[in-house]
Amino acid sequence: MQSVSAEETIQRLIFSLSEIEQLGETIISGRGNFNVSSRTYLRIIHGTLQVNRCAILLFQPTENCLTVEAAISVEDESLSIPVTDDDIAAILESSTIDPSSPPPTLDNFFNQIQPQLELLGANLWAPLKIRDEFLGVISLGSFRMQDDLEDWNRELLPVLANQVSVAIAYSRLLDKTRAEQFRLFMLSDTATQICKSLDTEAVQEEVVTHAITLLDASAGGLLMVDPVTQRLEMKSIFTLEPQADTELENLSIPLQTDQDAPSVLAPLAEIAAPEGETLIANSGGNGVLLGRRNLMAVPMRGREDTLGVLIVADKEGRGGATLDFTDEDRVLLEAFANQAGVAIENAQLYQEALEGRQLQAEMEEAAKIQQNLIPDTLPEISGYEATGLYFPRGGVGGDYYDCLPDANDTWGLAIADVSGKGMQAALLMATLRAGLHSEVTRKEDLPSMAEALNSLLYASSTDGKFATFFYAQLHPEMDQITSVNAGHNYPLVIRSEGGCDELEKGGVMLGMFPNDVLAQISEYEQETTQLSSGDVVLFYTDGVTETVNPDGELYGEERLEEVATRVKDDSADQICQAIYDDVIAFQGEAQQFDDLTMMVLKKT
Structure with a gap:
């Protein structure tokens, strides 16, 4: 009878190992994983070793505990068994462990988990491991066969545990490989997603x-x-x-x-x-x-x-x-x-390029506005020559000059420079020009006109911009100019008999302060200058005198006066061109950022 039982057990073992091998091949081929196959493994162990209950518990390293992966006839499959590093080391030293008489190193551990052992009905444990890596345990209940075969089945348990351990290790390796492949896919996909937007x-x-x-x-x-x-x-x-x-x-x-x-x-x-x-x-x-x-x-x-x-x-x-x-x-x-x-x-x-294109479009529009502000030619004035020049450098600035008849039967000569560049500067200059053309129709003195323009620019500028401004009334019959200077570069009067005067009287720049504050600082003043035959009046912006050469030197007022004096006997057009040529020659290869603007008035 015993031999028959042994023979049956051997047959069950051979069949079980065959099933385990097939399951292992399924996992290794990637067609399955241990989580899905764990109950099948347990069924094979249960049938082969003829136990009343059994379970596979896997180690959870993040929680430092054993949890039930699969179970047969276990009362509570949600149980958890805490385990320390010392406990694991002791478990790994044994091929099988009897919880009722464990090694001394595990006495305390098994005493503390008695409630979980009772729920498992555990009579025998076998560690699941690959080399020194702890994977979990197989827990068996009571054997249902003759006592003389029980010892043999105890010897079979480590064999089956080894097969299960290999299956777990392969399954986790495949899971890790799949996870890495998925992460690589996610990495590629996310890279594609984030590159779609240019915002x-x-x-x-x-x-x-x-x-x-x-x-x-x-x-x-x-x-x-x-x-x-x-x-x-x-x-x-x-x-x-x-x-x-x-x-x-x-x-x-x-x-x-x-x-x-x-x-x-x-x-x-x-x-x-x-x-x-x-x-x-x-x-x-x-x-x-x-x-x-x-x-x-x-x-x-x-x-x-x-x-x-x-x-x-x-x-x-x-x-x-x-x-x-x-x-x-x-x-x-x-x-x-x-x-x-x-x-x-x-x-x-992309945003910078877009902003650059927008800025370029704005600059082009501002250039059109500014070009429309500056006259193509100046009017003919009896007894005088008048000419102007505007040369943009480094973007659209706020330079402006003009010559226009006013309400006092005189000619008005204006030059101005708005702070900043671009559309705002161009629009503020357009505002100044419109205000000037309106003011010259009124018979007011020049300080009153300057105050009106100051109020207009202060109200029109929302970002603290201002303008330097010079305005001169030319009385051709008296050969006089009456002028007001609102913080602008001093125009030069190059005398035909020698010498040079500067037209400096006036006040602060336009748009910096409201008129009530301005009255407390300094009121605008005007001055009158007599002109003689051959005298030259040179109006200019700081783009002329602040031109820098490759050595970092400024062109300056002194050099400007020297050149203007040297060519004072030439026509207004020739004087303007000579100064321009000298400035450009001085500049050389140095980069400039301010426009070059001049106006020349000569008494013939």
């Missing part, structure tokens, strides 16, 4: 969202380097806590860590340094950084410089457990950050 803010938000998804995190943020302030500024943040969002959205960290940032934030600034490296702050270390349980921050670099720091925090596992960030996570986030840096830099370059 910088939208890309920054997507970078944070995708980084959180990629790393199974529950929070994240993006700090960008502000090249002007040299600080890390929070540009995008996501957490599950609105209050934390509010606290962190205005986070600003100086790149120089000896400045006003709390010392706890210094590591983030160090990451943005040229040699900065990834920071992993898991719980128990610097995990309190930014109030997170764990955190990983990587430098995000562009083609040349570090653009910012990408942060993910609070990595989640099954059941909401917080997991540590690993080296594999670091490699993945660094790869993603490299792609994100390219995407953000591309978006920034």
Whole structure:
């Protein structure tokens, strides 16, 4: 009878090992995994060893416990058994363990888990392991066969446990491989997604969202380097806590860590340094950084410089457990950050190009406006020659000159320079020109006209812009000019008999102060200058005298006076051209940023 039982047991064992082999091949081929096959493995063990109950418990390293993966006839499959590193080391030393009489090193462990052992009905344990890696245990209840076969079945248990261990190891390896493949797919997919947008803010938000998804995190943020302030500024943040969002959205960290940032934030600034490296702050270390349980921050670099720091925090596992960030996570986030840096830099370059095109269009429109403000030719004035020149350099400025009849049967000669460049300067100059053309129709003295224009520009300028302005009334019959100078470069009167006078009397620039404040500072004044035959009046803007040569020297008023004096006997056109030629020759290859504007009036 015993021989028959032994023969049956051998047949069951052969059949069981065959089934286990087939299951193993299924797992190794990638068509299955241990989570799905664990109950089948357990059924084979249950049938082969003829026990009344059994279970496979797997080790959960993050929780340091054993949990039931599969069970037969176990009262509570949700039970959990805490296990320490010392317990694991002792379990690994045995091929089988009888919980009722364990090795001395496991006495305390089994005494503490008596309630769980009773629920399992455990009479025999066998560790599941690959080399020294602890995977879990097989727990068996009572054997249902003759006592003389029980010892033999005890010997079979480690054999079956070894087969199960191999299956678990292969399954986890395949799961890890699949997870890595999935992460690579996600990395490729997210890179494609973030590169679709060319809106910088939208890309920054997507970078944070995708980084959180990629790393199974529950929070994240993006700090960008502000090249002007040299600080890390929070540009995008996501957490599950609105209050934390509010606290962190205005986070600003100086790149120089000896400045006003709390010392706890210094590591983030160090990451943005040229040699900065990834920071992993898991719980128990610097995990309190930014109030997170764990955190990983990587430098995000562009083609040349570090653009910012990408942060993910609070990595989640099954059941909401917080997991540590690993080296594999670091490699993945660094790869993603490299792609994100390219995407953000591309978006920034696109925005700059777009703004550049918009600025170019604005400058072209401003140039048209300014060109319309400046007369093509000056009118003929009996007994006088008048000419003007405008040469734009370095963009559209706010230069203007004009010659127009006024209400006093005289000629008005005006030159002005609005601060700044571009559309605003052109529009403010257009406002000044319109105001001037309106004021000259009234028979007012020049200080009153200057006050009216000052009030107009002060009301029209919303960003503190102002204009230097010079206006002269020419009385051809008396050969006199009456002038007011509102902070402009002093026009030169080159005398035919020798010498030079400057027309400086007036007041402050237009648009700087309201008239009531202006009255307390200084009122506008006018002066009258007598002209003789051959005298030359030279009006100019600071673009002439502030022209710089390659050595950094200014052209200056003295050189301008010398050239004007040298050519004073020429016609107005020739004088203007001679000065222009001398300025351009002086400039050489040096780059200029201010327009060159002149007007010449000569008494014949």
